[in-house]
Amino acid sequence: MHTIVDARVIITCPGRNFVTLKITTKSGVYGLGDATLNGRELAVASYLTDHIVPCLLGRDARQIEDIWQFFYRGAYWRTGPVTMTAIAAVDVALWDIKAKNANMPLYDLLGGASRTGVMVYGHANGKDMDETIAQARHYKDMGYKAIRLQSGVPGLASTYGVSKDKLYYEPADSARPTENVWSTSKYMPTVPKLFAAAREALGWEVHLLHDVHHRLTPLEAGRLGKDLEPFRPFWLEDCTPAENQAGFRTIRQHTTTPLAVGEVFNSVWDAKQLIDEQLIDYIRTTIVHAGGISHVRRIAHLAELNNVRTGFHGATDLSPVCMGAALHFDLWVPNFGIQEYMRHTPETDAVFPHAYTFSDGYLHPGTAPGHGVDLDEALAAKYPYRAASLPVNRLEDGTLFNW
Ligand code: KDG
Ligand code: MG
Numbered sequence: 001m002h003t004i005v006d007a008r009v010i011i012t013c014p015g016r017n018f019v020t021l022k023i024t025t026k027s028g029v030y031g032l033g034d035a036t037l038n039g040r041e042l043a044v045a046s047y048l049t050d051h052i053v054p055c056l057l058g059r060d061a062r063q064i065e066d067i068w069q070f071f072y073r074g075a076y077w078r079t080g081p082v083t084m085t086a087i088a089a090v091d092v093a094l095w096d097i098k099a100k101n102a103n104m105p106l107y108d109l110l111g112g113a114s115r116t117g118v119m120v121y122g123h124a125n126g127k128d129m130d131e132t133i134a135q136a137r138h139y140k141d142m143g144y145k146a147i148r149l150q151s152g153v154p155g156l157a158s159t160y161g162v163s164k165d166k167l168y169y170e171p172a173d174s175a176r177p178t179e180n181v182w183s184t185s186k187y188m189p190t191v192p193k194l195f196a197a198a199r200e201a202l203g204w205e206v207h208l209l210h211d212v213h214h215r216l217t218p219l220e221a222g223r224l225g226k227d228l229e230p231f232r233p234f235w236l237e238d239c240t241p242a243e244n245q246a247g248f249r250t251i252r253q254h255t256t257t258p259l260a261v262g263e264v265f266n267s268v269w270d271a272k273q274l275i276d277e278q279l280i281d282y283i284r285t286t287i288v289h290a291g292g293i294s295h296v297r298r299i300a301h302l303a304e305l306n307n308v309r310t311g312f313h314g315a316t317d318l319s320p321v322c323m324g325a326a327l328h329f330d331l332w333v334p335n336f337g338i339q340e341y342m343r344h345t346p347e348t349d350a351v352f353p354h355a356y357t358f359s360d361g362y363l364h365p366g367t368a369p370g371h372g373v374d375l376d377e378a379l380a381a382k383y384p385y386r387a388a389s390l391p392v393n394r395l396e397d398g399t400l401f402n403w
Contacts, residue, residue: 001027012380014347017041018319021089031096033089034322047086084266091292100370106328117362118330120341121146145361146207169342172388195231207234218247222254235260248279263313282311288322309337320352324373327365
């Protein structure tokens with residue numbers, strides 16, 4: 001009855017590419033897991049189809065932990081975004097099945113609701129400060145309690161993270177990567193000005209966030225954090241690349257602005273020093289890119305011991321399946337901080353009918369058994385895969401840059 005009899009990868013592009021794993025058991029119950037890795041969708045699809053599915057068929061779907069360990073420890077080549085995204089898809093699909101069999105919403109199976117809703121933040125983007133503030137007002141009017149502010153930088157033609165879309169966020173804009181130009185000296189003074197204007201326009205009740213997208217050195221990040229302190233930011237995100245975790249000690253020595261990191265992490269090992277030494281305040285590692293619920297749960301527990309809260313990545317390139325699973329996790333996890341929420345297009349929402357709802361700045365995962373997100377396969381088949389890459393950055397002298 002619990003034997004896995006089918007596991008299939010479904011790729012669809014209702015505006016952007018999404019990869020979904022569908023696992024079915026002998027009794028006919030199925031579960032869905034997101035396997036989308038922006039710009040590398042086909043690599044994960046191949047990893048699943050060629051290496052995981054043949055080992056999954058015939059296993060007992062109830063043995064989530066053993067299956068997770070098999071694919072993690074048994075792979076020899078451990079961790080990495082492609083591997084961990086593929087493992088996450090299996091893990092989330094199996095949790096979905098377990099919760100459906102138990103006739104429980106996933107959050108109940110995890111330990112029950114710890115809060116009535118999940119506070120989310122959206123992105124206010126603008127080509128300049130005025131446009132960003134106008135967009136932030138719009139989010140506030142929609143009920144958002146937290147808003148990320150990103151603005152174009154005078155003198156730079158385009159800036160990563162400042163998308164033309166307003167409610168969605170899609171930086172993968174062409175098959176071959178677009179090349180943006182970056183200047184730290186042009187960027188640095190713009191952010192405190194933006195925050196000063198935002199406090200003036202929006203008041204002090206609303207939480208304000210900013211994403212640096214890994215563009216600064218630790219010392220520069222410390223300076224930016226200090227410059228932002230008077231405006232009480234909720235967090236400063238990805239202010240420096242985190243491969244060198246010790247670099248965050250420098251930032252901590254210079255600022256009390258809370259720090260958020262981890263959307264590109266795929267394992268607890270990427271964050272261990274940051275969390276152990278309390279060098280960050282929010283861990284952003286997502287369920288889809290870090291081995292699923294089984295592994296992110298370990299990261300969250302380690303974080304809890306060190307006063308670090310969760311703040312999961314939730315841009316438009318994470319599918320509704322990931323969002324559904326994340327919201328169940330968020331509703332349960334004791335050390336929840338905030339959840340990013342950039343919406344999906346109506347086409348995507350139609351392909352992935354879901355139980356989660358937004359109201360007054362909070363999302364709720366709904367009470368449907370499982371994670372509450374489904375996939376309309378017939379509709380999905382109408383949107384074939386389209387290659388799209390994330391941009392790269394160069395400095396003004398042409399140096400390829402991405403710290
Ligand atoms: O795929 C990459 C995007 O999801 C990323 O640029 C989004 O930085 C991001 C964010 O914080 O949402
Ligand atoms: Mg980010």
